[in-house]
Amino acid sequence: MAVGSRIARQEPRKKLILLYTPYFGGGWVNDPTLGLTRPTFQEGHATFKNCEIPTCVVTYNRSKLSEADAVGFHHRDMPRRLPSGRTPRQIWFYFVLENPLNVNMNADGYAGVFNWTMSYRRDSEIYTPYGMFTPLKESSAEYFTGHELTGKDKQVAWLVSNCQANGRMEYVVELKEYINISIYGLCGDSKACPLKRRSAVCNSLLRRHKFYLAFENGNCEEYITEKYWENAIGNDIVPIVMGGADYRKLAIPNSYIDVEDFASPKHLAEYLLYLDANDTAYKEYFVWKRLYQRVAPNRACTLCKQLHNKSLLASPRVYQNMARFWSRNQCKKVEIIS
Numbered sequence: 001m002a003v004g005s006r007i008a009r010q011e012p013r014k015k016l017i018l019l020y021t022p023y024f025g026g027g028w029v030n031d032p033t034l035g036l037t038r039p040t041f042q043e044g045h046a047t048f049k050n051c052e053i054p055t056c057v058v059t060y061n062r063s064k065l066s067e068a069d070a071v072g073f074h075h076r077d078m079p080r081r082l083p084s085g086r087t088p089r090q091i092w093f094y095f096v097l098e099n100p101l102n103v104n105m106n107a108d109g110y111a112g113v114f115n116w117t118m119s120y121r122r123d124s125e126i127y128t129p130y131g132m133f134t135p136l137k138e139s140s141a142e143y144f145t146g147h148e149l150t151g152k153d154k155q156v157a158w159l160v161s162n163c164q165a166n167g168r169m170e171y172v173v174e175l176k177e178y179i180n181i182s183i184y185g186l187c188g189d190s191k192a193c194p195l196k197r198r199s200a201v202c203n204s205l206l207r208r209h210k211f212y213l214a215f216e217n218g219n220c221e222e223y224i225t226e227k228y229w230e231n232a233i234g235n236d237i238v239p240i241v242m243g244g245a246d247y248r249k250l251a252i253p254n255s256y257i258d259v260e261d262f263a264s265p266k267h268l269a270e271y272l273l274y275l276d277a278n279d280t281a282y283k284e285y286f287v288w289k290r291l292y293q294r295v296a297p298n299r300a301c302t303l304c305k306q307l308h309n310k311s312l313l314a315s316p317r318v319y320q321n322m323a324r325f326w327s328r329n330q331c332k333k334v335e336i337i338s
Contacts, residue, residue, distance in 0.1 A: 018068035051301035099218035109323030131229025143289035157209035178269030219244035
C-alpha cells in the first residue's frame, strides 16, 4: 500500500462564525425545513451537520471576535457602538429581511463597515429569501393533496398586524364591498387566529379559505414574504399578491393572482367570485405542484457555503453606504383605481 493512501485526507478548516448581535433579542433563527418549528443557530457545529458544505462553527461568544472568519449583525439589534479589533481577513455581514421602509440606519449608512449582506435580495452575497421552489426531477401525475378544495367554506382570508402600512387597507376596504373577507390578527379577529408565524391553530383556520391576501407591508423590489410562501402556499390557498417584486421571476409559476392584473378591486372580486363558483378553474392554480416543489431556504447552509466560495473571498468588497444599497427608492406606492 502506498504511503500516500495511508495518510488521512485533511478536512477543510471549519469557518468560525460569530453572531455578534441577537436576532430580535434572541438566538438567530434558521429555516431548515418547512415544518412549524424554527430552530436557532446552535453554538458549535450542529447547525451545519446536514449541509452540503458542513465545515462551519457558530459562536455567540464576543470574546472570540479576533478568531472569527465571519461576524454577523442583525439590522434590528445593531449595537450603538461597533466592536473594535477587527482583522483584515474577516467578513462582516449585515443580515436584514425587512424591506427598506422598515429599516433605520445610522447617519452614514454604516459607511465602509460591511463586506457582505444577507437578505432576500438576489444581489446579496448570502441570498436568503423567505421561500424558494425548485423543479421536480419528474412531473408528478398525482399532485393534488386533497386540501385544495376539501373543507373550504370561506372565500378570502387576511392575517395582518400593521393596519396602516402601504395603503393596502384602503384596497381591502373596497374589495370587501364585493366579496367576503375574513380579517384576522391585530387588525381583525385576534382571538380566532393568534399572531404567530407557523401557528397550527391559525393554519387550520386559514385552510378553510380559498384565497389569501398576500399583501406586503411595502411594495419593494424582490420582497416576497411568509404571506405568500407560508400563509398561502404552505396552506394550499391561492395567494392574491400585492407587492413590488417581479412575481413572474420569483414566485411559483401560475400559483398566484396579482392585483396589478385587474383594473380595480371590483374587477378582482368579480374574478374571485367566478373561481369560487368554478372548481375546475380554481384547481388550475394548483397544477404547479405537478412541476415544482416548495423548498426550505436554509439560511445556515447558504451562509456556510458562501464562506467557502473562493471567488467571493478572492475579491474583497465593502459597502461604502448601506443606506444607498437598502434604499427606500426600491419601493413604490399602491395605486387604487375604483
